[in-house]
Amino acid sequence: AQAEHKLKxxxxxxxxxxxxxxxxxxEGRLSQFNEISRAWHGVDIRQCEPELLxxxxxxxxxxxxxxxxxxxxxxxxxxxxxxISRQVICIRAKGQAPRxxxxxxxxxxxxKGQVLGASILMNDISEEKQLTMMKxxxxxxxxxxxxxxxxxxxGSLELLSNNVCGPLPDKAIAMLKIANQNSKKLQxxxxxxxxxxxxxxxxxxxxxxxxxxxxxxxxxxxxxxxFADKFKIQICLLSxxxxxxxxxxxxxxxxxxxxxxxxxxxxxxxxxxxxSYRELNGNIRIQVEDKGQGIPLxxxxxxxxxxxxxxSSNTRKGFGTGLGLAISKAIVESMGGNIGFSxxxxxxSIFYCDFEMPSM
Numbered sequence: 001a002q003a004e005h006k007l008k009x010x011x012x013x014x015x016x017x018x019x020x021x022x023x024x025x026x027e028g029r030l031s032q033f034n035e036i037s038r039a040w041h042g043v044d045i046r047q048c049e050p051e052l053l054x055x056x057x058x059x060x061x062x063x064x065x066x067x068x069x070x071x072x073x074x075x076x077x078x079x080x081x082x083x084i085s086r087q088v089i090c091i092r093a094k095g096q097a098p099r100x101x102x103x104x105x106x107x108x109x110x111x112k113g114q115v116l117g118a119s120i121l122m123n124d125i126s127e128e129k130q131l132t133m134m135k136x137x138x139x140x141x142x143x144x145x146x147x148x149x150x151x152x153x154x155g156s157l158e159l160l161s162n163n164v165c166g167p168l169p170d171k172a173i174a175m176l177k178i179a180n181q182n183s184k185k186l187q188x189x190x191x192x193x194x195x196x197x198x199x200x201x202x203x204x205x206x207x208x209x210x211x212x213x214x215x216x217x218x219x220x221x222x223x224x225x226x227f228a229d230k231f232k233i234q235i236c237l238l239s240x241x242x243x244x245x246x247x248x249x250x251x252x253x254x255x256x257x258x259x260x261x262x263x264x265x266x267x268x269x270x271x272x273x274x275x276s277y278r279e280l281n282g283n284i285r286i287q288v289e290d291k292g293q294g295i296p297l298x299x300x301x302x303x304x305x306x307x308x309x310x311x312s313s314n315t316r317k318g319f320g321t322g323l324g325l326a327i328s329k330a331i332v333e334s335m336g337g338n339i340g341f342s343x344x345x346x347x348x349s350i351f352y353c354d355f356e357m358p359s360m
Contacts, residue, residue, distance in 0.1 A: 014032055014034045015034050018036075019036065019122060019123055020034065020036040020037040020040055020121070020122040020124075021033075021036075021037060021119065021120070021121055021122075022034075022037055022075050022120045022122070023075075023118065023119040024075060024079055024117045024118055024119075025116070025117040026115055026116055028079055028117075030045055031117060032119070037122070040091055040096075040122075040124075041056060041057045041091060041093055042056045042093035042094055042095065042096065043056040055094070056094055057091055057092060057093040058092045059073065059089055059090070060089065060090040060091075060092060061089065061090070062088040062089065062090065063090075064092075064098055064100070068090075074087050074105060074122075075105070075118060075119075078105045078118035078119070078120055079107065079117070082106075083106045084106065085104050086103070086104055087102070087104075088100060088101070088102050088125065089101060089103060097126075098126070100124070100129040101124055101125065101126075102122065102125050103120050104120070105118060105119050105120035105121055106118065136200065139193055139197070140193075140194075142193075143190050143193040143197065144194070146190050147194070150186055150187050151187070153183050154180065154183045154184060154187060157176055157179055157183060158180065160176055161176045189323075192323040192324070192327060193323070195323075195327050196323055196326065196327055196330070199327065199330035199331065199334065200330070204334065206334060206335060207248050207249075208246050208247060208335070209246070209248070210244050210246060211244070211245055211247045211249050211252065212242050212243070212244060213242065213243040213244075213245055213277055213284065214239070214241065214242045216247075216249060216252055216253065217237055217239065217275055217277065217286070218237065220253060220256035220257065220275065221235045221237050221275060223253070223257065224256075224257055224260040224261065224264075227261060227264060228260075228264050231264060231269050232269050232270050233264055233267055233269070233270070233271055233272070233273060234271075235260060235272075235273045235275060236272050236273065236274050237275050238274055239275075239277045239278065243277070243357075243358075244358055245284060245355055246358065247355065248335060251331045251334075251335065252335075254328070254331060255328045255331055255332060255353060256275070256286070256288070258324035258325060258328045259288035259328070260273065260275065260288055261324070262288075262324065262325070263289075263290035263292070263349070263351075264290075266293055266294075266349065267291065267292040268292065271291060271292065272291070273288065273289070273290050274288070274289045274290075275287075275288050276289070280354065282356070282357055283355060283356055283357060284354070284355050284356075284357055285352050285353070286352060286353050286355075287351065287352035287353075288351050288352075289348065289350045290348050291347070291348040293345070293346060293348075294345040294347055294348055294349055295343040295345070295349055296345055297345065300343070303325060303341060304326055304328075304329045304339070305326060325351075332353045335355070336355065337354055337355040337356075338353065338354045339351075339353045339354075340352055340354075
């Protein structure tokens, strides 16, 4: 009777938790499924036969379309020893609108290290997710609508600058140059937005071929040195050994250009920037190092977020969209690599990407 009373008390306490909670015991059997969880799923899983669960609800990946495999269910992952942090899934319960939830949890152990089970907390982020989807749809529509007229404007401005319609006064040429520069900045923004859309939707094509890393880095230096020359900055290639990696050359160049242009923006006039690569823990690490102002500590966790730029009076403003590093992260991960950085304020930064060494 005392044990039954404790169990009822525990269930009452669990039902007061403002998040959905799901737990299992050491044998993997569901032990807790609080009131919010029952409401979100439309059924108490503990009282339902497994073959009937799909009648009440289905689980999907974050995209809301791909069925969530059994081994990807957060509680299953936690029970097997994974630490789950903000895994987003979609619950589609019968008679309810799709619900996106952020899941976090881990194994439960006693002080002797014995596994007692696992527990997952879920937070409803449906409103945030729907707002993000609306924002992305709006950005996508605007970007597609802007691409054609911007291209036409740039073409017309270049024709006028080349005196196709006859010679123009010097003042008019100067104004055309300014208009052309700003139109190209707007074109870069639109292209970045479209790239971000493709990457988010998994629709960007990757042409994975054998690439000589030495040649790729030499090309990155030659392509970006003209921009660096404007600020009397020298890009130095420190590595010259040939490594053959399976990558998309044009996408790798996009990543390296983002790394280099950021280093240029945060370096002082007359400085040097260093591009290098080396073997590290079974991978090839490609990195760009500068000795500039570095990244403030409070900004580190947001560095790869969309539309984020370090606010600094020393930064060369007017270049970039705040999407470069977010796009770089998505590209590197899509090619099977990892991206990261280290930075010390007033001492400089290193941005790098790691790719698996080719098998011999």
